Amino acid sequence: MKQIMEEKAQNYKNGKINYVTEKVVKDSTITLTINNEISRSLSAIEDSLEEFAVGYLFNENMVKSIDDIEKIEINENHINVEIDDKLLKTKETVLCSDSSGGWRSKIKEIEPISSDFQVEADELINRIEELKNNAQIWQATGGTHVAGIVYKNNFIVKEDVSRHVAVDKVIGYGILHNYDLSNSYVIYSGRMPADMVIKIVRSGIPVLASNAAPAYSGCETAKKGNVTLVGFLRGQRFNVYNNKNRIIF
Amino acid sequence: MKQIMEEKAQNYKNGKINYVTEKVVKDSTITLTINNEISRSLSAIEDSLEEFAVGYLFNENMVKSIDDIEKIEINENHINVEIDDKLLKTKETVLCSDSSGGWRSKIKEIEPISSDFQVEADELINRIEELKNNAQIWQATGGTHVAGIVYKNNFIVKEDVSRHVAVDKVIGYGILHNYDLSNSYVIYSGRMPADMVIKIVRSGIPVLASNAAPAYSGCETAKKGNVTLVGFLRGQRFNVYNNKNRIIF
Numbered sequence: 001m002k003q004i005m006e007e008k009a010q011n012y013k014n015g016k017i018n019y020v021t022e023k024v025v026k027d028s029t030i031t032l033t034i035n036n037e038i039s040r041s042l043s044a045i046e047d048s049l050e051e052f053a054v055g056y057l058f059n060e061n062m063v064k065s066i067d068d069i070e071k072i073e074i075n076e077n078h079i080n081v082e083i084d085d086k087l088l089k090t091k092e093t094v095l096c097s098d099s100s101g102g103w104r105s106k107i108k109e110i111e112p113i114s115s116d117f118q119v120e121a122d123e124l125i126n127r128i129e130e131l132k133n134n135a136q137i138w139q140a141t142g143g144t145h146v147a148g149i150v151y152k153n154n155f156i157v158k159e160d161v162s163r164h165v166a167v168d169k170v171i172g173y174g175i176l177h178n179y180d181l182s183n184s185y186v187i188y189s190g191r192m193p194a195d196m197v198i199k200i201v202r203s204g205i206p207v208l209a210s211n212a213a214p215a216y217s218g219c220e221t222a223k224k225g226n227v228t229l230v231g232f233l234r235g236q237r238f239n240v241y242n243n244k245n246r247i248i249f
Numbered sequence: 250m251k252q253i254m255e256e257k258a259q260n261y262k263n264g265k266i267n268y269v270t271e272k273v274v275k276d277s278t279i280t281l282t283i284n285n286e287i288s289r290s291l292s293a294i295e296d297s298l299e300e301f302a303v304g305y306l307f308n309e310n311m312v313k314s315i316d317d318i319e320k321i322e323i324n325e326n327h328i329n330v331e332i333d334d335k336l337l338k339t340k341e342t343v344l345c346s347d348s349s350g351g352w353r354s355k356i357k358e359i360e361p362i363s364s365d366f367q368v369e370a371d372e373l374i375n376r377i378e379e380l381k382n383n384a385q386i387w388q389a390t391g392g393t394h395v396a397g398i399v400y401k402n403n404f405i406v407k408e409d410v411s412r413h414v415a416v417d418k419v420i421g422y423g424i425l426h427n428y429d430l431s432n433s434y435v436i437y438s439g440r441m442p443a444d445m446v447i448k449i450v451r452s453g454i455p456v457l458a459s460n461a462a463p464a465y466s467g468c469e470t471a472k473k474g475n476v477t478l479v480g481f482l483r484g485q486r487f488n489v490y491n492n493k494n495r496i497i498f
Contacts, residue, residue: 009480012487020488026464027466043444212391215276
């Protein structure tokens, strides 16, 4: 797998030293250029870049439909996309965000999700195990975040060094494969502050589940956006932070 | 502790539901303005902001000495700093980085660290436990990264929702308290890609240790910067990825 490199290391264990070759995740600088006007560089795994670009454009609220994307061109670690120029001009293009996700933390208005989607508690408990079992780069290197999207019986897993990019990739996959996002959910391995929950709200996805903790900003955004947050999904337990009606206990 | 808020949640465990009140970390939008010219917003815990500002300016290579900082003014979540205007003008001010750390991933030149500092294996093994034991917000909420700086017998721990800000805070603390950084090390809870290792190189700190994995970019940067990376520091074991002479086995 080209996303995995080898590094020589000294392993110390219970007082003994061994010279070992360890696997590490290969991260690259990826550049995304939109309409030759806006350009962003970020550290990510050079894989599933079309899915990433689609997910990113949706999650940044740059496009509303796959038809709004006129072209996606990938040359190694450069992604060029073209969208309708009017869409670009109408967006709040705050270029200097610190969020590794991009502009999303600058959102001022949230359109609450209206979806009567439901998922069973047992399914969530099983899916988080499946997520870990499918995280091949993580298993080899310990160096990735992992995200999955579930729609009906479909379950796709993507990994990345950036938790934001991993989630962009699975949402982009869902869009490219005509998933009904209002009846899908995302399950992933990272914490849940506002910047992640906003991404989920913008995608129209009703449930975000994670083995990790929400932050206060994530809980507030979930309430405004009517997203169900599931946190600390570990073993036979989890917490539900908003709209528990979407979970069938 | 004002960094901890309460959220109502439904806890599901082994088939039973309980209505619980859970603690979540309070993250805020912090704005850092430099010479009224450059402004950055980021999500962080509103605590130790002076330390953060000092660490950030050093780790971004904006200043080289505490004397280069003319003013730090903190009004709640706004930090205004003033540095010599000439320092600002000479920097590569890449404003639109995606890195949540800022500009640091844009560095082109690395000045390798020259330090004969050494630390004992047993000390690292003990310090990672001490780090966890001192991470009060993490223990209550599960929602933070934690970083510590060790200089002689001093060990200071800071927490943040951002791994970058946590490390900025401890390095800033060290600078404010006249630590000799070339004889200090940082121990923390996050992965180690280039953007984190560059921060350590810029600070002149010879050793970075973590319970988590390095990325390929982090290993490459450690070699260029002559930083000793210690990864997977867990229980009685760890890996050393560069310059093992700094570890006394």
